[in-house]
Amino acid sequence: MVEAKADRAYIFRFHNGDAYYNGTHKNKMSCDYEVVTNGTSREAVRLQNMPVSLFSQFIKDVLILKMFYPDISNMQDVVTKSELERQGIKGITAVPYYRDGKLFAIVGLDYVRNLGDVNGFAKNSQKEKEWLLSKAEQIGDLLI
Numbered sequence: 541m542v543e544a545k546a547d548r549a550y551i552f553r554f555h556n557g558d559a560y561y562n563g564t565h566k567n568k569m570s571c572d573y574e575v576v577t578n579g580t581s582r583e584a585v586r587l588q589n590m591p592v593s594l595f596s597q598f599i600k601d602v603l604i605l606k607m608f609y610p611d612i613s614n615m616q617d618v619v620t621k622s623e624l625e626r627q628g629i630k631g632i633t634a635v636p637y638y639r640d641g642k643l644f645a646i647v648g649l650d651y652v653r654n655l656g657d658v659n660g661f662a663k664n665s666q667k668e669k670e671w672l673l674s675k676a677e678q679i680g681d682l683l684i
Contacts, residue, residue, distance in 0.1 A: 544633070544672075546649035547580040551637070551679070553645045554592065567592055569646070580652050583627050595620065602646050605669050607634040610651075628652050635672045637680040647676035 541549035551573040571587035592599060598620040601607045610631045615621040624632060627650070634648030649672070 541575055541577070541649060543675075544649050546633075547652035548574065548576045548583070548629075548650035549648070550574040550584065550650070551645050551647050552587070554643065569595070577653075581628060595623075599646070602634045602648075603636050603643065605635065605673075607632060607648070608668065609633075624650075633668065633672055635669070635676045637676045639680070645680055647672070647679060 541547075550571050552569045553572045554569050556567055568589050569592055570589055571584040574582060574584040576582055597617040598607065601617070601620075609615055612621055612624050612629060612632060615624075629650045629652055631651035632648060634646050636643055637645040637647050
C-alpha cells in the first residue's frame with residue numbers, strides 16, 4: 541500500500557460459508573485482511589459473505605488482469621462501479637492470487653483520496669501488473 545501510494549490494501553478470500561480453500565468451488569468471498577491509511581474508512585466489516593455471483597464481472601476482470609482503473613468513472617461494469625463508489629473509491633487495482641493452480645484470493649489496492657498514483661501505479665501498465673502480481677504472491681504466501 542505504501543509503495544503504491546494507495547489508501548487501502550486488502551485480500552478477499554473465497555469460501556462456501558463454512559470452509560475456506562480446499563480445491564472445490566466456492567460461492568462466497570470475504571475481505572479477510574485490510575490495512576488503511578489514516579483517515580481512510582475500513583470496509584472489511586461490510587464486505588463479508590458476499591455472493592460471488594453478484595460480482596462475477598469484477599472477478600472476471602481481476603482474472604484477466606483488467607482491474608486497473610486509475611479513475612473508476614471509466615468503468616463499464618455498473619454493479620462494481622456503484623459498490624466502489626459507495627466505498628469512496630476513486631481508483632483501484634486488483635489481481636488474483638493462486639494456490640496450487642486454483643484461484644484462492646484477490647489482492648487489491650484502493651485509491652480513495654486521490655486518483656491513481658501519478659508515479660505509475662493504477663495506470664494499467666504492464667510494469668504495474670507485474671509488480672502487483674509479485675507483491676500479491678509474496679503477501680498471499682505470507683498471510684494466507
